[in-house]
Amino acid sequence: MGKTLAEKILSDKSHGDAKAGDIVIADVDLVFLQDTTGPLAIKQFKESGFESIAKPQRAIIFLDHAAPSPHRQLSNDHAFLRSFAKETGCFLYEVGSGVCHQLVAENFASPGDIIVGSDSHAVTAGALGAFATGMGSSDTAVALALGKTWLRVPESFLIALDGTFPKGVDAKDFILYLIGQIRADGATYKALEFGGQGLARLNMSQRLTIANMAVEAGAKVGLFPSDNVTFRFLAAQSRGDSYRPLHPDDHAEYEQTMHLNLAQIEPMVSLPHSVDNVLPVSKAKGVKIQQVFIGTCTNGRLEDLAIAAGILQGRKRHPDTRLLIAPASRQVLAQAIERGYISSLIESGGVVLPPGCAACLGLHQGVLGDGEACLSTANRNFRGRMGNPEAMIYLASPATAAASAIAGEITDPREVM
Amino acid sequence: MANAVLRGRAIKVGDNISTDLIIPGRFAHLRSNLPELAKHVLEDTLPTFTSRVSHGDFLVAGENFGLGSSREHAFVVIKTSGVSAILAKSVARIFFRNAINQGLPILLCDTDRISDGDELEINTTDGHVTNLTSGIRLSCSKIPPLMSAILEEGGLIPYIKKHKEFLFQN
Numbered sequence: 085m086g087k088t089l090a091e092k093i094l095s096d097k098s099h100g101d102a103k104a105g106d107i108v109i110a111d112v113d114l115v116f117l118q119d120t121t122g123p124l125a126i127k128q129f130k131e132s133g134f135e136s137i138a139k140p141q142r143a144i145i146f147l148d149h150a151a152p153s154p155h156r157q158l159s160n161d162h163a164f165l166r167s168f169a170k171e172t173g174c175f176l177y178e179v180g181s182g183v184c185h186q187l188v189a190e191n192f193a194s195p196g197d198i199i200v201g202s203d204s205h206a207v208t209a210g211a212l213g214a215f216a217t218g219m220g221s222s223d224t225a226v227a228l229a230l231g232k233t234w235l236r237v238p239e240s241f242l243i244a245l246d247g248t249f250p251k252g253v254d255a256k257d258f259i260l261y262l263i264g265q266i267r268a269d270g271a272t273y274k275a276l277e278f279g280g281q282g283l284a285r286l287n288m289s290q291r292l293t294i295a296n297m298a299v300e301a302g303a304k305v306g307l308f309p310s311d312n313v314t315f316r317f318l319a320a321q322s323r324g325d326s327y328r329p330l331h332p333d334d335h336a337e338y339e340q341t342m343h344l345n346l347a348q349i350e351p352m353v354s355l356p357h358s359v360d361n362v363l364p365v366s367k368a369k370g371v372k373i374q375q376v377f378i379g380t381c382t383n384g385r386l387e388d389l390a391i392a393a394g395i396l397q398g399r400k401r402h403p404d405t406r407l408l409i410a411p412a413s414r415q416v417l418a419q420a421i422e423r424g425y426i427s428s429l430i431e432s433g434g435v436v437l438p439p440g441c442a443a444c445l446g447l448h449q450g451v452l453g454d455g456e457a458c459l460s461t462a463n464r465n466f467r468g469r470m471g472n473p474e475a476m477i478y479l480a481s482p483a484t485a486a487a488s489a490i491a492g493e494i495t496d497p498r499e500v501m
Numbered sequence: 502m503a504n505a506v507l508r509g510r511a512i513k514v515g516d517n518i519s520t521d522l523i524i525p526g527r528f529a530h531l532r533s534n535l536p537e538l539a540k541h542v543l544e545d546t547l548p549t550f551t552s553r554v555s556h557g558d559f560l561v562a563g564e565n566f567g568l569g570s571s572r573e574h575a576f577v578v579i580k581t582s583g584v585s586a587i588l589a590k591s592v593a594r595i596f597f598r599n600a601i602n603q604g605l606p607i608l609l610c611d612t613d614r615i616s617d618g619d620e621l622e623i624n625t626t627d628g629h630v631t632n633l634t635s636g637i638r639l640s641c642s643k644i645p646p647l648m649s650a651i652l653e654e655g656g657l658i659p660y661i662k663k664h665k666e667f668l669f670q671n
């Protein structure tokens with residue numbers, strides 16, 4: 085019997101024959117913590133009596149969620165994380181380096197790895213063929229100490245892609261559409277595995293956007309096979325030697341197969357307060373927006389800023405609409421400066437925030453007022469997510485975000501491109 | 502934990518209660534002060550929760566409870582508030598694992614048959630719930646043996662403290 089990607093990776097890392105439904109103990113290649121969930125993980129690590137980390141060179145702490153810190157207690161949490169990194173020898177990315185998932189993709193994730201992060205969007209690294217999943221603090225603490233974790237081998241859904249995106253449509257529209265179909269709990273405990281002819285035409289940035297949101301359908305991982313696109317991305321990050329080919333077997337067993345043609349996707353928007361509450365942008369046109377936020381681990385990459393800058397260049401944001409931009413990493417920011425995207429964005433009236441999570445989780449840098457609506461390129465619009473339960477969050481692509489910033493209301497990007 | 506029979510009162514919440522509703526990101530500065538953080542549990546969706554809850558109560562939810570972030574704090578604050586078990590129709594993956602890791606029973610059953618304020622008796626060993634108010638008995642789905650072992654030890658940290666590794670063979 086053939087194996088799915090999930091079964092292949094988990095067989096390899098548990099040194100056995102892993103089939104969907106089994107529980108395995110797997111070697112972990114990378115464990116990471118972020119600043120709002122990391123402190124509890126470290127307290128639990130210490131409480132368990134552990135003193136050292138199994139693989140310090142493969143354990144990373146990111147200061148990205150509250151960065152720079154807006155609060156004394158969060159500053160103390162940062163200090164606690166810094167001293168733990170010094171004591172144990174794990175690497176720490178300081179504030180301003182970027183969002184953990186972007187930095188994991190740039191610097192660590194490789195095909196066939198097992199990655200455990202104390203953040204639900206750890207699934208992002210699935211774009212590179214890594215079995216990457218989010219866990220709570222206790223699990224992360226134990227993975228740090230043992231270099232292992234237990235996993236139930238998930239059943240997989242095959243999402244077979246064909247065609248290419250039409251103009252004005254991108255990976256975000258596709259993944260919102262897919263979540264609208266599967267629903268927010270339709271893939272709970274499952275792996276989403278992407279395949280089909282359409283894959284070759286998706287660049288790494290698009291794959292990262294798609295894998296990032298697998299968890300919004302409840303999935304444990306969102307996995308891509310590795311190919312030329314993977315190799316070229318790794319080589320550009322000077323990590324070409326960590327490439328390895330990874331494909332599901334022919335006759336792998338999938339719980340479900342969905343065929344989707346990318347050419348038929350249109351710009352999509354997710355309405356408050358649930359990610360699977362999805363409509364075509366054309367049906368949500370005209371909703372007034374007080375804040376547009378372009379960034380996050382979903383859509384804060386160079387390609388996203390290029391699209392937004394392309395639309396906003398020579399135009400101004402609507403006077404009633406604030407425009408916030410947070411590049412996903414320092415590398416993204418540096419390249420966006422070099423290519424002139426940042427000048428276009430600030431000349432159009434945008435505010436550039438430091439690389440990091442910024443306004444995404446409602447802690448700082450763009451908390452919404454009562455009754456305000458925000459159009460965000462993030463992955464979640466749960467009530468209260470951006471710091472105010474009386475605010476509304478709409479999710480869309482960078483193109484829709486840029487077009488809506490100009491009009492001051494939800495706008496189909498195809499009208500301004 | 503063995504043969505545990507728990508009795509308490511149901512406090513009901515709806516479907517799709519996200520970790521942002523359980524404990525929003527805007528309180529992240531209280532995450533290293535769990536008793537303070539717990540004062541805000543569920544406040545955006547059930548503002549009366551902290552005044553109503555008493556020790557031993559059960560939190561009874563609908564579909565996809567705990568979806569969203571991996572913050573284990575969302576689970577810890579529910580536990581700190583005195584809740585002795587969670588019942589739900591379905592639970593998001595990370596939250597389910599966090600619940601077991603914190604050593605608090607989380608049972609999956611048809612919670613439509615439970616109303617707010619009902620008196621319940623839960624048998625965590627054989628996995629059933631008796632609704633003492635309505636007389637209805639509900640069976641719950643089983644959890645895998647490794648998870649039961651973790652639950653029996655009172656959570657993942659006590660489990661690992663004792664065994665130093667995962668004792669498990671396929």
Ligand code: SF4
Pocket residue numbers: 149183184185203205380381382440441444445462463
């Ligand atoms: S950008 Fe948003 S979704 Fe991504 S890790 Fe940060 S807070 Fe989470």
